[in-house]
Amino acid sequence: MALKHFLTLLLTTTPLASAWGTLGHDTVAYIAQNFVTSATKSWAQGILDDNSSSYLASVATWADTYRYTAAGKFSAPYHFIDAEDNPPTSCGVDYTRDCGESGCVVSAIQNYTSRVVDDSLSTTERQMALKWIIHFIGDIHQPLHDEALDVGGNTIDVTFEGTDTNLHHIWDSNIPEKLIGGYSLTLASSWAKTLTAEIKTGDYKSEASGWLDGISLDDPVTTSMSWATEANAYVCSTVLKGGVSAVSGKELDGSYYTAAIPVVELQIARAGYRLAAWLNLIATGKTGLKVAERRRSVRPIQPVRVELQDWARPLSAARLARLAHGYDCGHEH
Numbered sequence: 607m608a609l610k611h612f613l614t615l616l617l618t619t620t621p622l623a624s625a626w627g628t629l630g631h632d633t634v635a636y637i638a639q640n641f642v643t644s645a646t647k648s649w650a651q652g653i654l655d656d657n658s659s660s661y662l663a664s665v666a667t668w669a670d671t672y673r674y675t676a677a678g679k680f681s682a683p684y685h686f687i688d689a690e691d692n693p694p695t696s697c698g699v700d701y702t703r704d705c706g707e708s709g710c711v712v713s714a715i716q717n718y719t720s721r722v723v724d725d726s727l728s729t730t731e732r733q734m735a736l737k738w739i740i741h742f743i744g745d746i747h748q749p750l751h752d753e754a755l756d757v758g759g760n761t762i763d764v765t766f767e768g769t770d771t772n773l774h775h776i777w778d779s780n781i782p783e784k785l786i787g788g789y790s791l792t793l794a795s796s797w798a799k800t801l802t803a804e805i806k807t808g809d810y811k812s813e814a815s816g817w818l819d820g821i822s823l824d825d826p827v828t829t830s831m832s833w834a835t836e837a838n839a840y841v842c843s844t845v846l847k848g849g850v851s852a853v854s855g856k857e858l859d860g861s862y863y864t865a866a867i868p869v870v871e872l873q874i875a876r877a878g879y880r881l882a883a884w885l886n887l888i889a890t891g892k893t894g895l896k897v898a899e900r901r902r903s904v905r906p907i908q909p910v911r912v913e914l915q916d917w918a919r920p921l922s923a924a925r926l927a928r929l930a931h932g933y934d935c936g937h938e939h
């Protein structure tokens with residue numbers, strides 16, 4: 607095939623992505639691969655039907671492609687939770703208030719954790735459930751995926767290195783990509799290696815076991831709400847520290863970028879480590895990452911019934927804005 611045609615094909619087939627972009631999601635998956643037990647690895651490779659060295663990473667952005675298909679449209683709200691808090695004055699996530707009538711990232715983590723072990727489902731359904739878990743544990747760690755204000759920053763126009771974009775998108779993609787220099791699978795794998803070393807022997811070593819505090823397969827909602835609350839707090843402390851007016855219409859590749867880097871690195875590291883722990887819990891009954899941890903039980907985990915809330919209440923301004931904007935972020939990688 608002529609190079610020109612190949613490039614055209616490549617460009618037109620690049621999947622639309624949102625939430626952490628391709629780089630973020632692939633890195634989270636590679637970090638998790640570095641921390642899963644060998645039993646978990648076999649389990650995941652079996653479900654995904656992939657024995658390659660990128661078995662989690664190569665499906666980490668599938669959910670962002672699927673959400674733009676007719677069949678997958680229903681899953682678009684699962685990529686975030688619209689916290690209707692008041693940054694930068696006060697941050698906070700409330701499951702009852704913020705998980706919409708169509709579901710959110712927290713209900714989705716619960717649902718797909720339940721479904722991935724449900725033997726009554728088809729292989730394809732369980733495979734999709736696992737791909738969603740890999741993706742959503744990444745998404746929930748991106749602060750603007752836990753924020754309703756201005757549709758998670760999607761309607762706050764900014765520039766980054768001279769390019770017109772929006773606040774949501776720079777946290778998904780521009781900031782991590784500037785730091786790492788691109789978004790290929792190879793770059794993700796090498797960033798994951800760096801962050802894995804930070805967890806094992808470096809800056810994160812002393813805090814990493816604390817990242818698993820409260821993690822419980824019996825209560826995926828409480829567990830993932832604590833991750834959402836922690837990420838959402840960065841909206842007040844870092845993302846919108848000076849309010850919307852401090853970023854709107856501004857070029858953010860300078861001091862804003864510098865302040866964002868430690869948060870981006872930490873959140874990617876936490877997401878990867880927690881994804882490994884969560885998959886270890888599902889496959890083996892223990893996180894495999896805590897010292898002196900007892901196996902939770904010998905019985906395999908049971909699927910639970912997931913219920914959405916009763917939404918007989920008027921739609922808030924934030925929810926109307928989300929509906930008007932659509933559920934997409936609409937940007938490549």
Ligand SMILES: *[C@@H]1O[C@H](CO)[C@@H](O)[C@H](O)[C@H]1NC(C)=O
Binds near residue numbers: 651657
């Ligand atoms: C992966 O390896 C397992 C164990 O060796 C094997 O049973 C399985 O068929 C392999 N799967 C693929 C897709 O190659």
Ligand SMILES: *[C@@H]1O[C@H](CO)[C@@H](O)[C@H](O)[C@H]1NC(C)=O
Binds near residue numbers: 709713714721913
């Ligand atoms: C759980 O996932 C299935 C399959 O994607 C979906 O049809 C169902 O609506 C989900 N349930 C909830 C409560 O999100």
Ligand SMILES: [Zn+2]
Binds near residue numbers: 625669745
């Ligand atoms: Zn997503």
